[in-house]
Amino acid sequence: MTTIRPVSPAMAAAHAGAVRAAALLAPAGTRFGSGAPLGGWAALAGVPDSQETARRERIGLGAVTSVPVLAALLGLPHGLPVPVAALSDRERRALAAAPAGCVDRGPDGIVRQARPPLAPALAVVAATRGWRAGLERAGRFAPFCARAIVLDREPRDLLAACVEADFYGVGLVLARPASLEVLVAPEPHQVRRISARSWWFAEQVHQAIITRDERTEAGAP
Known part of the structure; x- marks a missing residue:
């Protein structure tokens, strides 16, 4: 307490x-x-x-305070798709933990939305x-x-x-x-x-x- x-x-x-x-x-x-x-x-x-x-x-996205998540987001261009295969295992794990609204996932890959x-x-x-x-x-x-x-x-x-x-x-x-x-x-x-x-x-x-x-x-x- x-x-x-x-x-x-x-x-x-x-x-x-x-x-x-x-x-x-x-x-x-x-x-x-x-x-x-x-x-x-x-x-x-x-x-x-x-x-x-x-x-x-x-x-409904508030503050994103995980440094590993932010580091992974920073490695993605904003608004452009990146193939999942181009990401490291560490980046995939970090992005999987990102709050909803940080990235979009589509047929062309992952698109960073957060900044x-x-x-x-x-x-x-x-x-x-x-x-x-x-x-x-x-x-x-x-x-x-x-x-x-x-x-x-x-x-x-x-x-x-x-x-x-x-x-x-x-x-x-x-x-x-x-x-x-x-x-x-x-x-x-x-x-x-x-x-x-x-x-x-x-x-x-x-x-x-x-x-x-x-x-x-x-x-x-």
Whole structure:
């Protein structure tokens, strides 16, 4: 049985500050969620692929989070048939485990239908244990998206915090109860290529958005 630990008021305020910062820093057309895909909570933002998300909603396909499945999908051209005989045993096993809606099977072979549901845009970490620890946690997201950390008070060595954040390309935001101050803007993320791991992260952000939407519909805080 999983024990749900209550979130302290201070932690809840820190998370709320991260969500506010994500809404401020993320590009237009972004949708938001939160989660801990890399082992630490963060506010997550992504720009959806409207056609893919509409397709998934239509057929009831949620997030696809199996890395072996995503790796096998990535090995197939999107929308073009690949003969089953051309696939390795590992690829056949992975595709057999793919959720319905990822591929179509026809007389000419297997056709990949799934693609990343969004482009990850930003991860914002609540630096509740100081800016140095926040920078370390934000570094986990470096391969996937732009990053920022949020502080609830001005650091003692403000210059050092700004210099290090800027050096690593991490945004630094000071969250006050009624305002946000961007001390360092996050460095834009350069997408070099889609890998199974980057697709996996996009699915994690997609899942965070789905979960947030479901909680909102249910009236949960």
